Amino acid sequence: MPNIISPSVTSITPSRDEIVPSRKKLKLPPWLEIAKPRLIPLLLATTLGGMALSERWPSYSCTVATLIGGTLAAAAAGTLNCIWERELDGRMKRTSNRALPSGRISTTTAFTGAILSGIASLIILIRGVNYLAAALSFLGICSYVILYTMLLKPRTSQNIVIGGIAGAIPPLVGTAAAGHIGMGGWWLFSLIMVWTPAHFWSLGLLLKEDYQSVGVPMLPVVKGTRVTANAITRYGWVTILISGLGVLILPQGGIFYGLILFPLNGRLLQLLYSLKRNPNNLFHAKSLFRWSILYLFCICFLLILSRSPQAASFSQQTLTLIISNWSS
Numbered sequence: 001m002p003n004i005i006s007p008s009v010t011s012i013t014p015s016r017d018e019i020v021p022s023r024k025k026l027k028l029p030p031w032l033e034i035a036k037p038r039l040i041p042l043l044l045a046t047t048l049g050g051m052a053l054s055e056r057w058p059s060y061s062c063t064v065a066t067l068i069g070g071t072l073a074a075a076a077a078g079t080l081n082c083i084w085e086r087e088l089d090g091r092m093k094r095t096s097n098r099a100l101p102s103g104r105i106s107t108t109t110a111f112t113g114a115i116l117s118g119i120a121s122l123i124i125l126i127r128g129v130n131y132l133a134a135a136l137s138f139l140g141i142c143s144y145v146i147l148y149t150m151l152l153k154p155r156t157s158q159n160i161v162i163g164g165i166a167g168a169i170p171p172l173v174g175t176a177a178a179g180h181i182g183m184g185g186w187w188l189f190s191l192i193m194v195w196t197p198a199h200f201w202s203l204g205l206l207l208k209e210d211y212q213s214v215g216v217p218m219l220p221v222v223k224g225t226r227v228t229a230n231a232i233t234r235y236g237w238v239t240i241l242i243s244g245l246g247v248l249i250l251p252q253g254g255i256f257y258g259l260i261l262f263p264l265n266g267r268l269l270q271l272l273y274s275l276k277r278n279p280n281n282l283f284h285a286k287s288l289f290r291w292s293i294l295y296l297f298c299i300c301f302l303l304i305l306s307r308s309p310q311a312a313s314f315s316q317q318t319l320t321l322i323i324s325n326w327s328s
C-alpha cells in the first residue's frame with residue numbers, strides 16, 4: 001500500500017480509501033452509494049450557512065423541508081453523474097468498484113431512482129419552501145449534471161472553476177428559503193466558488209495519475225503539479241479575502257465571526273504555502289484537501305453561531321470598545 005503519510009513520498013497515486021480512510025469501514029448499499037452521500041453533509045451545511053445569513057431564520061418546518069428537498073436533489077444529481085460516468089468510472093482505479101461499473105446496480109434502476117428523487121425534491125421544495133428554492137435546486141442539478149459532468153469535465157482543465165457553480169448553489173437555496181437571496185446568499189455563493197478550485201485541485205493532485213490514465217483533463221494532468229499548486233494558492237488567497245468580507249455581511253455577530261476566522265485562515269495559509277513550496281508532495285496535497293473540507297464546515301457553523309444573542313452582544317461590545325479607543 002503506498003504510504004502517503006510520509007512527507008517524503010512524492011508521486012505514488014493513492015486510492016480514494018487512502019485519502020479518506022473512513023471510506024474503508026462503511027460499505028454502503030448500491031442505491032445509496034450512487035447518490036454520492038458523502039458530498040451531502042457539506043451541501044446541507046452550506047444550505048444552513050445560507051439560512052444564517054438571512055434576516056429572519058425560516059420556520060422549523062420550512063428548514064426541515066429545505067434540508068430534505070436539498071438532500072434528494074443532491075442525491076438525484078450525484079446518481080445522474082454516476083450514470084453518465086459509469087464507463088469512465090470503470091476505467092479508473094479509484095472508481096472502478098463503484099456500484100454501476102461493478103454491476104451491483106443496473107443503469108435502469110439507478111436512472112429511475114434519480115428521476116424519482118429529483119421529482120420528490122421538487123415537490124417538497126415547492127410545497128414546503130417556495131418556488132425560488134425549488135428552481136435553484138433544479139438549477140443545481142442541471143449545472144452539476146449538464147454543465148460540469150457532460151460539458152466541462154471532459155473538455156477543459158478549468159472544468160471545476162465554472163462547474164463549481166453546482167456546489168455553490170445550496171447556500172442560495174438556504175437564503176431563498178427565508179424569502180429572497182440577498183447579499184449574504186451571494187457572498188457565500190462567491191466564497192464557495194473560489195474555495196472549490198483550491199479544494200478540488202488538491203484532490204486532483206492526489207489522483208493525477210488516475211485522471212491521466214483515462215484522459216480527463218484535470219489541471220494537474222494538463223499543466224502539471226507546480227502550475228496547479230500556484231493556482232491553488234491564488235484561489236486560496238481569494239478564499240481568505242472573501243471569507244473576511246463576512247465580517248461586514250453578517251446581519252449580526254460579524255466581529256465574533258471575524259475573530260474565530262483568523263485561526264481557520266491561518267491554517268489554510270500555512271497549508272497553501274507548504275504545498276506551493278513542494279507541489280509534488282502528496283502529504284501536503286492531502287492535508288490541504290482535508291482541511292479545506294473542515295474549513296468550509298467550520299465557516300458554516302460559525303455563521304450559525306454568529307446569529308446567537310451572545311455573539312451579537314460580544315460583537316456590539318467589541319465594536320463600542322474599538323470606536324471609543326479610536327476616538328479618545
Ligand SMILES: CC(C)=CCC/C(C)=C/CC/C(C)=C/COP(=O)(O)OP(=O)(O)O
Pocket residue numbers: 039043070073074077078081085136137138140141144148149163164166167169170173
Ligand atoms: C442544489 C444541488 C442539487 C446542487 C448539486 C450539488 C453537487 C452534487 C455538487 C457536486 C460538486 C462537484 C463538482 C463534485 C465533483 O464531481 P466529480 O464528478 O468530479 O467527482 P468524481 O470524480 O468523484 O465522480
